[in-house]
Amino acid sequence: MKQDSSELQAQVEALRTDARRELPQLKGLEACEGFRVRYLGRKGMITRLFELMKSLPPEARPAAGKLLNRAKRELEQALGERQQQIRLSSQAQQLEAEALDVTLPGRPVALGHLHLMSQTLREIYRIFARLGFQMERTREVESDEYNFQLLNIPPGHPARDMWSTFYTTRPGLLLRTHTSPGQIRVMRRYAPQPVRAILPGKCYRYEQVDATHEMQFYQVEGLAVGREITMAHLKGVLIEFVRQLFGQERRVELRASYFPFTEPSLEVAMDCIACGGRGCRICSGTGWLEILGSGMVHPVVLQNGGYDPDLFSGFAFGIGPERVAMLKYHIEDIRLFYSNDLRFTEQFG
Amino acid sequence: MRIPLSWLSDYLELSDPVEELAGRLTRAGLEVAAIEEIGADWQGISVGQIVKIEKHPQADRLLVAQVDCGSGQLKLSVTGAPNIKMGQAGQKVAVAWPGARLCSGHAEGSPTFTVKPARLRGVASEVVLCSEKELGLSEDHSGILLLDPEAPVGTPLSELLGDTVLELELTPNLSRCLSLIGVAREVAALQGTRLEVSEPSYRAEGEPIAGRVGVQIAAEELCARYSALLIENIQDGPSPAWMQRRLRLAGMRPISAIVDITNYVMLEWGQPLHAFDYDRLRERAGGKAPKITVRRARSAESITTLDGVRRDLDQEMLIIADERGPIAIAGVMGGQETEVSEQTRTVLLESANFNNINNRRTVARLKLPSEAALRFTRGIPAELTERAARRAAELMSHYAQGRVSNGMVDVYPHRQPRRQIELAPRQVERLLGLSLDAERIGEVLGALDFDCEPQGESLRVTVPWHRLDVEIPADLIEEIARMIGYQHLPASLISEPPPSWRPEGALDLELEEQVRDILVSCGLTEVINYSLSNPEVEARLYPEGQAPDEGQYIRLANPLSSERGFLRRNLLAQLLQTVAANRRHRSRVLLFEIGRVYLPDQQDPDSLPAEPRRLALALSGARRAPSWNQKSEELDFFDLKGIITELLSRLGLEDTSFVPLSAWPFHPRRGAELRSGQQPVGRLGELHPEVAQRFGLKERTLLGELDLEALLAQSRRQPRGYRPSPRFPAIEQDLAIVLPEKIPAAQVSELIRQAGGPLLAEVHLFDVYQGEQVPEGQRSLAYSLRYRAPDRTLTDAEVQKIHARIGQALTRELGAVVRGSEEVAS
Known part of the structure; x- marks a missing residue:
């Protein structure tokens, strides 16, 4: 049977029209596959038309081939688009079905918390590390000799009233009332080398416990001994410490004070962080907060530590980290530190 | 220590506003813990004079006082105060007018109330006659406050009794400031003004003291000095109003002229005094001159102190004794038997210096802290006894009609040393980082009564008698820093390089x-x-x-x-x-x-x-x-x-x-x-x-x-070196075994590792099972084993060989049954 090219053309046209009508009706990817088999498959309509083309006169074949190829490409493309459409819409449905209420709480990651004291001590360590101070550990059960006598506080000295002491039943042994005996231990460890160290640790006092007194508390002792250490350095270091810890805008006041193991001795106060110095309950209306005691190491103490006071000088200071933390976090009861109620502890670190 | 500024002004002119003075003192080490304004809230309270006291017509225990309030105003006040009596008149009292605010006399914690005109049992009470407690002066509500008879009627009470009190919190080294004069010296030095302390003036008209009392110090190491005066013809009664007022402001209760004067002098000079009733001492001595000994107590000795408590003494305790035994615990408390009373006519006044360490021990043993003990434990200069005694004598002759004996008993075995310290300007610079010349140093120290004499480059500094705390150059340097002010000293970070790093500690x-x-x-x-x-x-x-x-x-x-x-x-x-x-x-x-x-x-x-x-x-x-x-x-x-x-x-x-x-x-x-x-x-x-x-x-x-x-x-001291990720794939094989449950898992995995050798890279236990299909007393352990060679891809055959070897070892050594295996390549 001979075909002429116009008939073929009409058939292609009809096929196109049918396909265009059918395509939008295809509902799923399976229907698409059916469509492909029918039109584009090995036994599909396009293939059949190619076969028909063989019956055309040879001169008409190239044009017919072109026509058919174009029709095939068009169909393939249209089918591809339809398939993509269907995929997207079914994916959209699925995604819709997978909706989450994102306002529900997240699954908790239960990390623990660092104790406020550890957190505060780290802050203090960091500042002093920047200033060249290294940490040294010193003991808590001390002898009367180290806790008092070598610090220029002989038995019966009126300054002993400054520390309410826990004594033990073992003669001469007591719980250190301050970290200052560590000064002697560290000096003896390094003399005659220079020292620049901080000595943190627990201290104990025989005191009725209330909102502002604890029988157990921490101190951070600082000690610098060298050939050229002066009070100017003490001032410089402590002002820097106060400002790094409480803010660069802090005003610092130095007041004469007394510790038997320093001479001269002074107390460092800063303008109240709650009221800025106007006077409030936190600073008892004075506008100032005393935050640490310090002084130039007493020549007797230098000597007891193994340094010649004519060649060496030094300064020392003592910081109460509980007080630092209480000021920073507006804590009004020191007992919270060691009662270990997690409702307190978990607010920090 | 409470410092009423009106009292402090006796010794110098105060040049600064009180807040500035307080700041200055605090920076100089005398911490002002509080500034108390007395009378700032006494609005509508003034001086009145009782004109007439009558019985209340309706109530037995109440009185009706008619009070002249000045400008001819007469007001009625109904009162129950026990210290005024019917028929008396003339007392000066503090009158609170309606609208004035007073502290409640009876309630705890002193809530305040506003005075209103009232009728008490039918009698109008127009004003309130105030007690000390109602005025906030003390806790005393036992009667109304009786004012100085000289007080002008109608004067606002704040003009008469108002004051500013500095509350000082003193560190133990500041014993010298446990006295008004000590604080005045500091203020004078800080202000750059002169101190004005007049010499005691009285006429020693009485008989010579010689022969009328003997004093011997038997424990010289504990008593550096013992001074005593006799004051005769005393009429003990209330002390003058101004003195009572000052004592109250300083926190002490007025008792009687003799006691008040000893307390007043202690507050003024810092030297505690003790008054013995001389006649009782004489009685104890059988009418002869009493012989007083300062000595350690003997074992089994005891004394009844003036608080009525019998106290056992130990041999470390220093006492004052006569021939019959202890009459006082030195510097702690007097004995009841020789205590002064209203009947006392002759006082033996003791002004002595006791060892502070021994005193501290006795106070702690007997648990008897007191104002006197506070001063003794902190240390007092021996030079002070005589001055204080003479000041007390002056006051007793003025205010208790006393006649002071001629002369003084003054046993002074250990003279207070005159301390001298060499101080070089370079020492000052070395400690403070501030360069001062000798002249400036002399000026600064001079303001605190230190005498500075140039000695070549240095100064020879003589420490004034009232400064026991200054012993070494560093002490002087602290004085210089205090006076210059720490805020004026330089500040810098440390210039020396830090000490070498100590890695172990870090x-x-x-x-x-x-x-x-x-x-x-x-x-x-x-x-x-x-x-x-x-x-x-x-x-x-x-x-x-x-x-x-x-x-x-x-x-x-x-x-x-x-x-x-x-x-x-x-x-x-x-x-x-x-x-x-x-x-x-x-x-x-x-x-x-x-x-x-x-x-x-x-x-x-x-x-x-x-x-x-x-x-x-x-x-x-x-x-x-x-x-x-x-x-x-x-x-x-x-x-x-x-x-x-x-x-x-x-x-x-x-x-x-x-x-x-x-x-x-x-x-x-x-x-x-x-x-x-x-x-x-x-x-x-x-x-x-x-x-x-x-x-x-x-x-x-x-x-x-x-x-x-x-x-x-x-813990690992050195960081472990980097290990590259494996370059060749691993082969993973599972191994499930059943074996007696008593065999610890650690033993199994150890054996697997051993048998596996170097090509077994990882052993991971992923299941432990007991129950169905596992015999009683046994358990199933399932491991995933990964094999890998560092230099090539392993072949299945190689892996199978090792895997089998592991299974055999488990069977042989532990009696395990291998349950089969599954190969997974990865």
Whole structure:
């Protein structure tokens, strides 16, 4: 049977029209596959038309081939688009079905918390590390000799009233009332080398416990001994410490004070962080907060530590980290530190 | 120390406003803890004079006083005050008009009220006659305040009694400022003004003292000086109003002229005085001149002090005695028998210097702190006794009609040394970092009465008699710094290079902090408990009768409470208490503590104890934090072991093992000892139910205590070198075996490793099963084994050979049955 090219053309046209009508009706990817088999498959309509083309006169074949190829490409493309459409819409449905209420709480990651004291001590360590101070550990059960006598506080000295002491039943042994005996231990460890160290640790006092007194508390002792250490350095270091810890805008006041193991001795106060110095309950209306005691190491103490006071000088200071933390976090009861109620502890670190 | 400014003004002119003065004193070391304005709130209170006192017509215990309030105004006041009587008149009183605010006389804590006109039982009471308590002057509400008879009627009370009081908080070195004159000296130096203290002036008209009293110091090391005066013909009565007022402002209660004068002089000069009734001393001496000895008490001696308490004395206590025995505890309290009273006519006035350390001991032994003892314990210059005695004599002759004897007994065996200190300007510069020349130094010290004499480059500084606290150049330098003001000294960071880095200490600090961070990221919260505990609490961790006895603890001689009378030997007991306390409001509690335990040396019990750091962990409750979308199981042993394993691995401890342990406080079959190599470094396990019960813990609790010193010491000191990722693929094969349940898993995996040799790269246990299909007493363990060679891809044949060898070894050595295997390439 001979075909002429116009008939073929009409058939292609009809096929196109049918396909265009059918395509939008295809509902799923399976229907698409059916469509492909029918039109584009090995036994599909396009293939059949190619076969028909063989019956055309040879001169008409190239044009017919072109026509058919174009029709095939068009169909393939249209089918591809339809398939993509269907995929997207079914994916959209699925995604819709997978909706989450994102306002529900997240699954908790239960990390623990660092104790406020550890957190505060780290802050203090960091500042002093920047200033060249290294940490040294010193003991808590001390002898009367180290806790008092070598610090220029002989038995019966009126300054002993400054520390309410826990004594033990073992003669001469007591719980250190301050970290200052560590000064002697560290000096003896390094003399005659220079020292620049901080000595943190627990201290104990025989005191009725209330909102502002604890029988157990921490101190951070600082000690610098060298050939050229002066009070100017003490001032410089402590002002820097106060400002790094409480803010660069802090005003610092130095007041004469007394510790038997320093001479001269002074107390460092800063303008109240709650009221800025106007006077409030936190600073008892004075506008100032005393935050640490310090002084130039007493020549007797230098000597007891193994340094010649004519060649060496030094300064020392003592910081109460509980007080630092209480000021920073507006804590009004020191007992919270060691009662270990997690409702307190978990607010920090 | 309370310093009324009106009193301070006796000795110098105050040039600054009070806030500025307070700031200056505080910076100079005399901390002003409070500034009290007396009378600032006395609005509508003025001086009145009682004109007539009549009985209240309706009430037996009330009186009606007619009061002249000035400008001819007469007002009625109904009062029940016991210190005015019917028919009397003329007293000057403090009158509160309607609208004035007073403190409540009866209520605790002194709430205030506003005065209103009232009718009391039918009689109009137009004004209130105030007590000291109502005015806020003291706690005294036993009667109305009687004012100075010279006070002009109608004057506002604040003009008469108003004042400003500085409350000084003094460090122990400032004994010199436990006196008005001492504080005045400081203020004068700070202001740059002169002190004006007049010499006592009185006529010593009485008989010479010589021969009328003998004084001997038998313990010269404890009494540097004993001065005494006789004052005769005394008419004791109330002291003058101004003196009473000053005593009250300074915080002391007026008693009688003699006592008030001794207290006044003590406040003024800082020298405590004691007044004996001379006639009683004479009686005791059988009418002869009393012979007074300052000596140590003898054993079994006792004295009834003037508070009526009989006190046993020991041989260290210094006493004042006559021939019949103790009459006073030196510098602490007088005896009742020789106490002054209204009947006293002749006073033997003691002004003495006692050793401060001995005094401090006696005060502590007898628990008798007092204003006098406070001064003696802090130390008083011996030079002071005579001045103070003469000042008291002056006041007694003026205000108690006393006739002062001619001369003074003054036994002064140890003259107070005149102290001289060499001070060079370069010493000042070396300590303060501030260069001052000798002249400037002399000027600054001169203001504080130090006498400075140039000696070449240096100064020879003579310390004034009233400065016992200045002994060495550094003390002088402190005086210079105080006077110049610390705020005016230079400040700089340290110029010297820091000492060489000490890596051991830094590493130890870093590792301890790292332990904290690891545990926090494992979900544990840090706690810090008290080092003070007691053996009873710790004994709960042990079977009956096996706990360490009290002798193995460091015990406090003066505990605050029995619960905290010993230093802890472990962290566990208190940690369990913390768990129990928090379980009351928490469904899961995961805690750790890093702290010391205190272990006395049993061989040498009086030496310093070891204080090793320990790490304790405790877990209890749900494995996961409660959440709406996850159910959680209870934490168990393997949670704790997992955390400890992670910690060990992070610290780089390589050769560690967990060995079964059957010991309290752990469950006998759920405890383990942690070893590093062969060394035990900790214990962990599930808490024994018996122990749990003792701590009130109902839920399963896991507990561990590790030797932190050992862990940190064995922690990897050097970073481990980088190991490249494997270049050749691994072959993974599973191995399931059934074997007796008694064989520990650690032994199995050890054998697998051994048999597997170097090509077995990883052994991972992924299932443990007991039950159906596994015979009774046996269990099934399933491992996934990964084989890998560093230099080539392994062949299946090679792997099969090793895998089979492992199976055979397990069968041969442990009697395991291999259940089949499955190959997975990866």
